Amino acid sequence: MKSKNKVMIILTIIVSVFVAGCSNQDDKAFEVPFDGTMDHVHGLGYAGNDEGLYFASHTGLKIYRNGKWFKTSENFNDYMGFAAVNKGFYSSGHPGEDSNLPNPIGLQRSFDGGKTLEKIGFEGESDFHVMAVGFSSHDIILLNEQKNSKLVEGIYLSEDNGESWIEVTASGLDGDILSLSIHPSNSKYIAAATNSGVYLSSDKGGNFTLISEREAVGTAVFFNEENLYFVSYDKNPKFEKFNIDNDEIENMYLPELYDDGPVFIAQNPKDTKQLAIYTIKGQAYVSSDYSETWEQILIDNRVK
Template sequence: MGSLPSPPRHLPVLAALALALTACGNGDAASTVSAAELVHVHGLAENPDADGIYVATHTGLFQVQGDDITRVTEGYHDLMGFTVVGPGDYLASGHPDLRVDELQAPGKPPLLGLVASDDGAEWEPLSLLGETDFHTLEAKHERVYGYDATNGRFLISEDRTDWETMSEVALIDFSVSPDDPELIVGSGQGGIARSEDAGTTWTPLDAPAAVFLDWSADGLFGVTADGRVAVSTDAGDTWAQLGTVEGQPEAILATPDRLLVAVADRGILESTDGGETFDVLIATDG
């Protein structure tokens, strides 16, 4: 195992969120909202059923299609991990809306484990309910890869029910090669590390200190805490510096057509030239 530091073992404070949700009333799924509701973005994903993207946030899942932003989730779940497997097949993790009893395990902490949905609005538990908060999820190669931030473990499941612990490691984010199910690059407080055995061992790399990563057919893209974007075409051995995004990045999505970066207090930025320049796609700063 690499030299990434041991993870913190604590749960986020939920009391303030619970109070805010009580004041909000019931969530209104598929309602049009302002961009200001895209607060504290945890993940971005393409919508395989239609044009646009999904935005997973501290208060639920949203869909962005052109200038239209709609709330998808009925509950105000804190979706820490989110991935789209395919049309009508969504997976997530994080913390449930405390008003939704079926997404809580009696006597256990409010942790979603792995939950699934066919429309993004309603979710059902699949495994590890009350036990795990996956901060990052990826579905590739007929597997689900997840970083269990509660217990500091990198896990893999082939059936979404039974999980194999590959290693204990502290990660912020990770991405799996689109070509090799064993090849993974992860970010942590100690920098970038690579695994060539499905997350069993990790080797630190001499690389930019990217915090968020996403791998597409064009390469492995990363963005640092101060907004510098880079790409690697050799699994993290060498990196080419690209453009910058001003502000603190929160998530990154690399597709064959564009590169998206969510930036705190700014919105979602888009690059259509491989990350050299960025324009504001959705502004959240008013």
């Protein structure tokens, strides 16, 4: 009996190792090396807990991790809206050629790196280009540009993962909205970049105040727990940090950009010194020293 039990234990271990090995191979197979050009990047962020910097592109996800580039081997969806969260990402857009999702895909989320998508709502109805999700709260703020079965045109906030929506009044917000951001855990803070500047709300979007220079165009906004990072453009791009507790503004640094400026900002939640930007002309840079120096990782949307 003892010998038989020992054999059974060994077999169980072997099977477990084999299954685990197959699982790891499957995990690796979903991401394959990437050396090419990505089209129409619509979002950027450190999604989940794997240190990867995710780019939402016209042909699916591209990932920059530990100095190497990867792409997914399936799910080539056109992720038009994209928001990284602590467990993965939320997105909107259109299905890829390999997908059986309706067009548009509405609002979806993935907590496994993009292998599977979970429906939040609006499938076959809406494509949200401008959206943001709280990194830890998962509260959703979005711009609805066309009427659907639930929402008319406007800016909406959901604090229950899309079960219900509240239209925000956005008093004081001026211009066409180019980008939105919502605080990681406290959804009373919402920021908007418009062609009239960068605006901040501290009452869940009820009222907004201009925090950038009045003549500048707002191009990018990003929250961490303490600060709002934003970029505005007036002849040249300007990268700044706004402390939400004391309203102090501090200048950050940018790489040399010629007739160009960041449209997306990301920060690694595991290492706040790590920043990333993506620009209008398809350049991407990463910094490991809080913007003091930058390394270019995309040149005209082609990996470096």
